[in-house]
Amino acid sequence: MNWLASLREQRDRLWVPVLLIVAWEIFSRSGWLPPSLLPAPSTVCRTWADWVFSIDESSQANAGRWIHDALASSVRVFVGYAIAVVSGVLLGVAIGWWRWVEKTIEPTIQMLRPVPPVSWIPLAIIWFGIANKPAIFLVFLGAFFPVLMNAIHGVKTVDRNLIRAAAMMGGREAQILRYVVLPAALPSIFAGLRIAIGSAWMLTVTAEMVAVKSGLGYVLWDSYYFLRYDLVIAAMISIGLLGFLTDWLIKLLMSRILHWQHGQTVQGRNH
Amino acid sequence: MASIELKDIVKIYKDRKRGTELLSIDNVSFSVDSNEFLCLLGPSGCGKSTLLNMIAGFESATSGTVSVGGKPVLGPGADRGMVFQQATLMPWLPVWENIAFSLKLAGKGAEERRAAAQPFIDMVKLTGFENHYPAELSGGMAQRVGIARALLLNFSVILMDEPFAALDAQTKLEMQEELVAIWQRHQGTVVFVTHSVDEALVLGSQIAVMTHRPGRIRELIKLDLPRPRDSTSAEFNEYKRHILALIREESALARADAATV
Structure with a gap:
């Protein structure tokens, strides 16, 4: 469980970005803004994954590029x-x-x-x-x-x-x-x-x-x-x-x- | 072995702010025979460091000539080793590379430099610190590296500009003893600038007492004292009394001068 220990050590550095991403996800899904204007982190990740690995064509012509x-x-x-x-x-x-x-x-x-x-x-x-x-x-x-x-x-x-x-x-x-x-x-x-x-x-x-x-x-x-x-x-x-x-x-x-x-x-x- | 000769040295600085000329050194002539240890003793501002820098070739005289080993000094060169007031080591080089830096400039390979540095490292008692960087050394150790560097460059002429001034009293005593021991064992001509009467008496075979500005040689004293010097002996203190009297006389003159200006 070495990586867990090091993760615990990094906790001080991680909690601000993690909190920000979670808040962003919740905000995007809440419907305050149209989701296309501020895509949720999960959407960004999926598109990015497709851009890199060409998974589901969600990045269209850029898939795998x-x-x-x-x-x-x-x-x-x-x-x-x-x-x-x-x-x-x-x-x-x-x-x-x-x-x-x-x-x-x-x-x-x-x-x-x-x-x-x-x-x-x-x-x-x-x-x-x-x-x-x-x-x-x-x-x-x-x-x-x-x-x-x-x-x-x-x-x-x-x-x-x-x-x-x-x-x-x-x-x-x-x-x-x-x-x-x-x-x-x-x-x-x-x-x-x-x-x-x-x-x-x-x-x-x-x-x-x-x-x-x-x-x-x-x-x-x-x-x-x-x-x-x-x-x-x-x-x-x-x-x-x-x-x-x-x-x-x-x-x-x-x-x-x-x-x-x-x-x-x-x-x-x-x- | 080389002797040093200074003839009719005059140095005039131009003071641009006041538009005046300042006579810093007034007609100084002296010579240091081979294997002598000359201490240039004088108050700050008397031009003793300037004289040393002239021998080193960093400064030039307004008139007069400096020669080392019969050859006129035209600029700095590897025939004279200088130890500075601050150690001035290359902070990016370990101890042995600093000591052998002159060999790098001479185009020698790393192995040869390393081998050449070792005896000098041992001589200044830095064995075991070969790979340390200057930032990891104490003031006294850094100054030892500076001395070893000058010795490796050239044994026959060593110029020292108050090299122990920044060290604590105890380290200073140790370094003085070691310097004398090295000089006695290996010989060489040394010119050592200091403002400390005791230091001059402990180290020198001769002392040149300088006057306040404009700098002149007030008296050249050949010390007839057994080594190691005993600073509590009667003879030592007789010399000291004599030199202090000269200095007192000089500072009285300086005060009188300042009062008339």
Whole structure:
């Protein structure tokens, strides 16, 4: 009965969501609102199950297509995010380290940064058409700036004495960047990575609602046109779960790489 | 083994806020022979750390030359090991990697670095702590890592900038004893900056007493005391009395100066 014991341990975390779901179920069945406007959790679950496993065709054309939709969205997130991380970290380190790079490049970036990525949609569509590319472009825009800003901050706040110590030991500039500045900036860079993965999912879904004909965001918007709010909610929860999962993966990677922080920061306390 | 030579060193700082120039070091010349342990003793603000940073290559003199082993100092380099006031260890590296960091910069592999670090780990009595991270060390242990790191980098010239200032009294005494023991066993030229008369007398083979700003060498004292130093002996206290008198004289001058400005 191990799982029961652990369930009991998790009781404090579980009772609020369980209570909410039960209340929602009761409210939906009470007839205060037409059931199509606020489908009960049980209905959402059944539709979702059909979307995933194609059981009873309750999700109609989407039956059994969930993994396909989830993969389509994930690929866009992954590609756009990867480009943003590589370019954001490289450029951020360069801006943080070399004064002349900061002077020449940073003003331009600071002017582009306040432009909401969503407002690029029209240009993204005319430049890249209706497919993966505009979505990837938007994901890149959403993820790039948080990665960049945190990388710059991380480099700028590196303890100067560590750089001195490395110089004392004969470190050349490239070595100091690689062996001192980059590792010292990693905690800040990871903070940026976690903010960026949130933006990445947000923008994939937005792009799929407008400029792409596949993925979870597309299903969500399409179901709205067909008044299938059970599917809308199932898509919302799917996106939330995938976002949670990717953030968890980044956290896992972070605790592996930044294991030296344990016992040094408040964050290390809980692991 | 290398000797250190400073010739006609002048350092002027520009005070931008007041638009004035500040003479920080005024024509300092001295040399440290090989295997000497020189303590630079002076009040805060006298420029002793600045002189040390010049030997290390972190700062340059307004005029004058610094040379180590006959070669002029143009910048920081691996021929001089420095121990900082704070240990300044890479927090993401375990003890042994911190000690052997200079070998990583020299492109040596992990096995070689690990093997090279061990004798230094043993020397500073950190055996068993090889894989600890800096955050898991006490202040004294972290400073030992800093010393081992400087020793591995270069035995012949070690520069120390008040390395024990942040330690508690007992740890400080222990560390001083160990430092002297290591120096006696392995030799090397040491320049040790301190503002503590006792510390200078316990450690040094020579003491350079500096004046208040602008910094000059007031007196270079060669200590003729047996080791281990006995801080209760008559000779020890005679030196101490002499140095304290110099310092008192200097601070009186400083006060008089401040009054006329």
